[in-house]
Amino acid sequence: MKLTIPELSLVVLIGPSGCGKSTFAAKHFRATEVISSDHCRALVADDENDMGATPAAFRILHSIARERLRSGRIAVVDATSVQPESRKPLVALAAKQDCLPVAIVFDLPEELCVARNRGRANRNLPAGVIRRQRDQMKRSMNGLQGEGFRFVYVLDSVEAVDSAVIERQPLSLNRDLGVLGLESEPVEPAP
DSSP states (O other): OEEEEESSEEEEEEOOTTSSHHHHHHHHSOGGGEEEHHHHHHHHHSOTTOGGGHHHHHHHHHHHHHHHHHTTOOEEEESOOOSHHHHHHHHHHHHHTTOEEEEEEEOOOHHHHHHHHHTOSSOOOOHHHHHHHHHHHHHHGGGHHHHTOSEEEEEOSHHHHHHOEEEEEOGGGGGGGTOOOTTOOOOOOOO
């Protein structure tokens, strides 16, 4: 599956813990493009599992995303983002920076996510947490375009995830999508 992503965009990876968001991000994006909520938690509390650090971690995540977009660089958010409330500030951030929000949804079987999570050395969430995350994602998936996501891609199998190809759309083409890109034509001064 080809996923076309504007070069200047905010990409939000959506899915429960253990679905492979971080692995996907590492495969398809530069490390500097990916902003992980786990990493931001570790920056705050020296522990990516310290949920008490989550509010501060997301302030950092949003700040980094904003600065990347201001600099004309893609920002990829690696967090569960399974609830509309968690995505709303990201969509607003993209709009404020005149770029397109892109959703990549990992709709994989619960059993797979639970099994992968068990294999993690640094974290082992209860199966009920993963079930709840997946249920929240499933309830809100059909509303992603209504939330403001311009592109929505749903990867619904391991094969779809493994065969996904990211195609970056050059900034000059963003004008065709109604976005003022960095390569936009100069504005003539008023007489």
